[in-house]
Amino acid sequence: MDVLGTLKANRTRFITLGVLAFLFFTAVQGMPTEDWVITILRGLSVGMITFLVAAGLSLILGLMDVLNLAHGEMFMVGAYVGWTVFVRPDTFVDVLSPLLLTVVGFVLLPVWRVWIQKVPFLLKQAKFWPWLALVLGAGLLWIAYARFPLAIWNPDVYSESPITYSLALSQGNLLLATVPPSAGWPLGLLGTLLGGSLLGLAIAGFGLRQQAGTMSNHISRGTWITTAVLLVLGLVTFFINSNITDFLLGISTTARFFVAMAVATGLGFVIGGLIEVALIRPLYDRPIYQLMITLGLSFIVIEVVRAIWGRPEFTMPKAALFDGSGDGCPATSFGDLIAHQCSTILLFDGRIRTYNEVFIILVGLVVLALVWLILQRTRIGMIIRAGVQDSEMVEALGINVRQVFTFVFAMGVALATLGGVLAAPSIGLSTDMGTRLLLLALIALAIGGLTSFPGAAAGAILVGLLQQFIIKYGQIGINLPFLAEPFKPSPPLVPASTVLLMVIILLILPHGLFGRNE
Amino acid sequence: MENLLELSNIHTFIGQFHILEGVSLSVPKGSIIALLGRNGAGKTTTLKSILGLTPPRQGSVLFKGEPIQGRRSFDIAAKGIGFVPEHRAIFRDLSVLENLRIAERQKGDFERKEQFIFELFPDLKRLIKLPGTNLSGGQQQMLAVARALVPDNELLLIDEPSEGLAPVIIEQMMAAIQQLSAQSTVLLVEQNFVVASKLAQQYVIIEEGQSVKHGRMADLVQDKATIHRYLGAA
Numbered sequence: 001m002d003v004l005g006t007l008k009a010n011r012t013r014f015i016t017l018g019v020l021a022f023l024f025f026t027a028v029q030g031m032p033t034e035d036w037v038i039t040i041l042r043g044l045s046v047g048m049i050t051f052l053v054a055a056g057l058s059l060i061l062g063l064m065d066v067l068n069l070a071h072g073e074m075f076m077v078g079a080y081v082g083w084t085v086f087v088r089p090d091t092f093v094d095v096l097s098p099l100l101l102t103v104v105g106f107v108l109l110p111v112w113r114v115w116i117q118k119v120p121f122l123l124k125q126a127k128f129w130p131w132l133a134l135v136l137g138a139g140l141l142w143i144a145y146a147r148f149p150l151a152i153w154n155p156d157v158y159s160e161s162p163i164t165y166s167l168a169l170s171q172g173n174l175l176l177a178t179v180p181p182s183a184g185w186p187l188g189l190l191g192t193l194l195g196g197s198l199l200g201l202a203i204a205g206f207g208l209r210q211q212a213g214t215m216s217n218h219i220s221r222g223t224w225i226t227t228a229v230l231l232v233l234g235l236v237t238f239f240i241n242s243n244i245t246d247f248l249l250g251i252s253t254t255a256r257f258f259v260a261m262a263v264a265t266g267l268g269f270v271i272g273g274l275i276e277v278a279l280i281r282p283l284y285d286r287p288i289y290q291l292m293i294t295l296g297l298s299f300i301v302i303e304v305v306r307a308i309w310g311r312p313e314f315t316m317p318k319a320a321l322f323d324g325s326g327d328g329c330p331a332t333s334f335g336d337l338i339a340h341q342c343s344t345i346l347l348f349d350g351r352i353r354t355y356n357e358v359f360i361i362l363v364g365l366v367v368l369a370l371v372w373l374i375l376q377r378t379r380i381g382m383i384i385r386a387g388v389q390d391s392e393m394v395e396a397l398g399i400n401v402r403q404v405f406t407f408v409f410a411m412g413v414a415l416a417t418l419g420g421v422l423a424a425p426s427i428g429l430s431t432d433m434g435t436r437l438l439l440l441a442l443i444a445l446a447i448g449g450l451t452s453f454p455g456a457a458a459g460a461i462l463v464g465l466l467q468q469f470i471i472k473y474g475q476i477g478i479n480l481p482f483l484a485e486p487f488k489p490s491p492p493l494v495p496a497s498t499v500l501l502m503v504i505i506l507l508i509l510p511h512g513l514f515g516r517n518e
Numbered sequence: 519m520e521n522l523l524e525l526s527n528i529h530t531f532i533g534q535f536h537i538l539e540g541v542s543l544s545v546p547k548g549s550i551i552a553l554l555g556r557n558g559a560g561k562t563t564t565l566k567s568i569l570g571l572t573p574p575r576q577g578s579v580l581f582k583g584e585p586i587q588g589r590r591s592f593d594i595a596a597k598g599i600g601f602v603p604e605h606r607a608i609f610r611d612l613s614v615l616e617n618l619r620i621a622e623r624q625k626g627d628f629e630r631k632e633q634f635i636f637e638l639f640p641d642l643k644r645l646i647k648l649p650g651t652n653l654s655g656g657q658q659q660m661l662a663v664a665r666a667l668v669p670d671n672e673l674l675l676i677d678e679p680s681e682g683l684a685p686v687i688i689e690q691m692m693a694a695i696q697q698l699s700a701q702s703t704v705l706l707v708e709q710n711f712v713v714a715s716k717l718a719q720q721y722v723i724i725e726e727g728q729s730v731k732h733g734r735m736a737d738l739v740q741d742k743a744t745i746h747r748y749l750g751a752a
């Protein structure tokens with residue numbers, strides 16, 4: 001097909017994009033320079049956060065036809081985990097060893113599957129023993145966890161609540177008490193390993209009924225490597241607990257923030273992988289159940305977060321790199337910005353916040369480029385793109401698509417948790433942050449074309465820009481020819497505008513901006 | 519002659535529909551076998567049952583003497599079975615080259631087969647950078663066959679290679695299948711009896727989910743009554 005043919009076949013799309021661009025320039029024309037610069041930057045910032053959630057959602061939906069309604073909550077988990085690493089590294093390190101040791105039991109799932117096949121009794125009684133393993137495992141974990149020393153906040157007491165610790169960190173007077181290890185620690189370690197294994201065994205047992213006979217008894221080398229790494233990490237964090245805490249408290253807040261981003265992303269990857277293997281995989285034949293299980297999961301996650309961090313909203317302090325306000329601030333050039341670690345920079349007479357309006361966008365662009373490279377340049381990316389269209393054919397070529405499913409789910413959740421920790425210093429932490437963002441991401445996906453990766457990016461940025469322009473015009477007003485007073489869009493119009501945009505675009509292009517007629 | 523593939527008494531359900539009600543067939547090594555029958559007789563489902571895409575509930579599938587029924591599709595395919603599905607299933611978002619590369623089971627599979635593939639389908643060489651979505655029907659069919667040739671597949675399951683193609687392209691396709699059968703055994707589903715009879719040495723007829731007749735193609739061509747009864751006027 002030649003260029004002209006492409007133009008002709010997609011003319012509705014190009015006209016729509018043209019109209020959108022025209023509207024954008026009209027909106028920019030109506031503002032003073034400093035206003036539109038900051039509005040665009042804010043829009044891009046919101047767009048990038050939305051993109052981080054929408055990207056995973058779109059890949060998961062495209063490849064395995066699963067609409068992960070818990071994706072917003074993964075974003076929220078990322079924020080809360082990031083906050084914990086950043087503000088209370090001692091709690092984070094304390095929790096690390098029991099968590100890692102528990103996960104060992106789940107990572108060994110393929111081993112349990114093979115093992116079950118070899119024990120006739122377990123095969124025969126598959127209706128009974130998984131429940132027993134589940135109860136025993138949970139009970140054992142309950143007892144074992146209590147043996148680990150845990151320094152934690154108390155959401156019910158204001159002076160020990162997350163709010164107070166956030167304030168203390170930003171004022172530079174954070175004080176943390178150390179908890180001595182209790183006497184029963186060997187029991188704790190052993191019980192955690194055993195409890196996790198029993199839970200893993202239970203999951204393998206429940207899976208038995210669905211996939212009887214079709215299970216592969218192949219254990220990849222990755223399973224053993226992951227197990228060994230987790231085991232070593234879990235034991236190391238237990239035995240040199242206070243050294244790690246001291247190290248984390250000793251480094252600058254900037255470095256710690258990057259650690260928080262890495263931890264949240266890594267944890268998201270693990271959680272995503274576990275969700276896919278344990279909850280989604282047994283239900284590939286029943287899409288409605290998958291939808292319901294992700295919905296149920298989102299409610300559970302919200303309640304767990306409420307139980308641990310408490311109901312009230314709180315803030316996450318910004319890292320030192322983005323929080324300076326001394327000499328030479330606000331910065332007038334990017335050189336000054338880095339030299340003085342200013343919280344704001346002057347650009348076209350407007351004050352731009354370094355973190356919200358520069359850093360978030362930069363990270364978003366880097367992730368966008370990275371995911372794009374993975375999709376276009378690697379073999380697994382090629383398999384993902386092919387699988388989005390026809391995963392059965394990919395499997396028929398001899399490729400284990402299920403493994404790719406797990407990877408994509410893990411990566412999608414990792415992107416969402418990264419988005420969470422990235423957004424937290426800007427929008428704060430609350431238990432409804434995930435639900436709100438999920439809605440925005442879904443709208444962005446619908447606009448972009450559900451399963452298209454560039455569509456997810458474009459839709460997210462479009463939604464972010466639209467929101468911010470409406471907010472800005474709500475402040476300065478639009479001069480309309482027939483009205484004496486400038487028209488000021490009211491706050492409810494902000495969320496409504498994105499839905500309206502979605503409706504209009506779907507009426508013109510039923511498959512979204514970059515979607516395909518299937 | 520040793521049988522590369524042997525199906526005995528396969529029963530396959532799709533949802534609650536009993537599609538295959540006892541299909542048995544054997545594919546000797548180094549031949550082209552045509553699977554014949556009317557629309558909806560269960561030919562495509564037979565191919566999919568071999569690959570485990572619609573796993574059979576009953577019966578056994580032996581490939582190189584090893585039972586493969588009940589295994590996951592990727593596992594079965596990786597044993598050396600290539601699949602060219604009915605509607606080609608070319609990946610639209612992948613270039614022609616990527617469509618071939620994705621079929622690699624070992625690094626360098628494509629390089630090893632490159633010359634052979636482009637000898638069979640010289641057109642593909644010219645199109646190598648195009649996205650799969652821009653190919654014509656004939657080009658897609660060539661790519662689908664070429665894709666199955668990238669790894670060392672001993673058995674090729676080819677479903678309706680002549681469907682919807684212009685006569686010139688069908689000729690080309692037939693020549694290619696003839697040529698590649700020197701290396702791999704082919705189980706061919708083909709509605710067009712003229713094409714099937716020219717290519718295959720043996721045949722199996724499937725009627726309402728059961729294998730009802732098999733034998734040498736040369737005999738079937740003479741047997742107008744059988745052709746009329748099971749395949750309609752040929």
